[in-house]
Amino acid sequence: MKKYTFTEKKDTRSGFGAGMQVLGQQNPNVVALCADLVGSLKLDAFIKENPERFFQCGISEANMIGLSAGLTIGGKIPFATTFANFATGRVYDQIRQSVAYSGKNVKICASHAGLTLGEDGATHQILEDIGMMKMLPGMTVINPCDYNQTKAATIAIADYEGPVYLRFGRPVIPIFTDPDQKFEIGKAWMVNEGTDVSIFATGHLVWEAIQAGEQLEAEGISAEIINIHTIKPLDEEAILKSVAKTGCVVTAEEHNRLGGLGDSVAQVLVKKHLAPQEYVAVDDSFGESGTPAQLMEKYGLSAKDIVAAAKRAIERKK
């Protein structure tokens, strides 16, 4: 098992803020919008350096999406930012008509995704956003795994022409990816090569998958771990190549088991390479208040849940 160490923990939303600061300096067409959550989205540096390219929308997310679509007419690259719940579910029709169907170059950037925003509870813990966004034709869906990858993804999507949903979060987690990485949309990242089971993980679950891989190794099981940071378009080639080698799959995500990464992977397996698959995901329920660690434990999203799922998947190969 390849060793992953870290010296620092940070929130992925801060990676977004750092990426925005770079974009502010590098790309004059990038503009930012926010619906009264500037501090939470870590936009302070961008706003300080580019006040004329920031639009405070107030608590009006629907208007923010429409504004973003309009700003593309005139060559701007708008980054529309708020919490994931308000960036997707609340404004689904606005995204559908004014952004996706209209083919607009809008970047919807959503923090506080999933359970790990913690104490605010289920009203704010969206677990359906990946599903909603991936179902929109033409929408790219990205869920990076740590600070560095989120920063790199933020910078990369500005150069991509088309609507993007970028999902990140609030908790501080280990920084274990390369600070100078080049982020390639739609290209899965091989975290660890293995032979017994393929673990496809996204977002905060990638670090959990690495810890699970170490535990499995201690028990003599070789896990292949792949970071699927781009859920759409999905890197089918990487998935099929891995499953051809291991013969079974675990998918891990901070999302409802319905409609997320697991279902995207299952479609590939059903169509092209039948193999046992186990889901590590929230079992079709809402979240609740608690600390991020408590919630990950209670809703079955921890390393030990990935370990158990891997053993079940391997068992089903027989």
Next chain:
Amino acid sequence: MEIDQLEKIASQVRRDIVRMVHGCQSGHPGGSLGCTDLLVALYFHQMTLNEQDEEAVFDMDGAGEDLFFLSNGHISPVWYSVLARKGYFPVSEMATFRKLDSRLQGHPTTHEGLPGIRIASGSLGQGMSVALGAALAKRLNDDDHKVYCLMGDGEQQEGQVWEAATFAPHHKVDNLIAFIDLNGQQIDGPTVKVMDNRDLRAKYEAFGWEVMDIEQGNDMAAVVKGLAEAKGKSGHGKPVMVLLHTGMGYGVDFMMGSHKWHGVAPNDEQLAAALDQLEESLGDY
């Protein structure tokens, strides 16, 4: 362009509207007929458009020209006719309205690449937000052209409209000129009965808009005069809202003043009766 020429174009556009809706036995003639004079005056008189040899040339970004957004997308027939008559696409294409494989979808869209359209609309309440975004882009680009946006009066019941109405004065978006088509009708009946908008002038003034009326929204001379007035009010720190008083179905006597022709197509006899009232000034498609 002279008023009588604009009136001739409007008559042809009204023929196009009823013929398109008749051709596919579907669509929205009422609001289309009511807004004909506004759209003709905008495209053939008021707006600065990128043109070559008097034919419009479409560019999505619309740099250096005025922009128009239709928020109440169901009145697509009037927009399609005006765009075709302005040269954005062949008038013959109007025959494909609402039919399979057409660029003239039931509601306007960029998806099929129809020149002249910059955003999809149909799900109501979104257009003014988009127009505001385009107006902000013009401001960032030091482009001093105007952005126009038409909404319906029933559409004022959508919450997003009021998000946009709050944003525009706060950010002093004074290159936006918006219209509300005050025809007093919506699908389920008169607007005052379905969901009374009450005093829209007072509402928009309270939100910080410059508000004006065009009382005779189906009188070409009054519309042209009102548009000049609206342009004069723009650029002074406030967005401009024009309350455009129209008659639903205007120009076809049996379609006028009733919500019944909001979304109903005429049959063969009704089409003939309608066309008898409208001069074929530019040649039917």
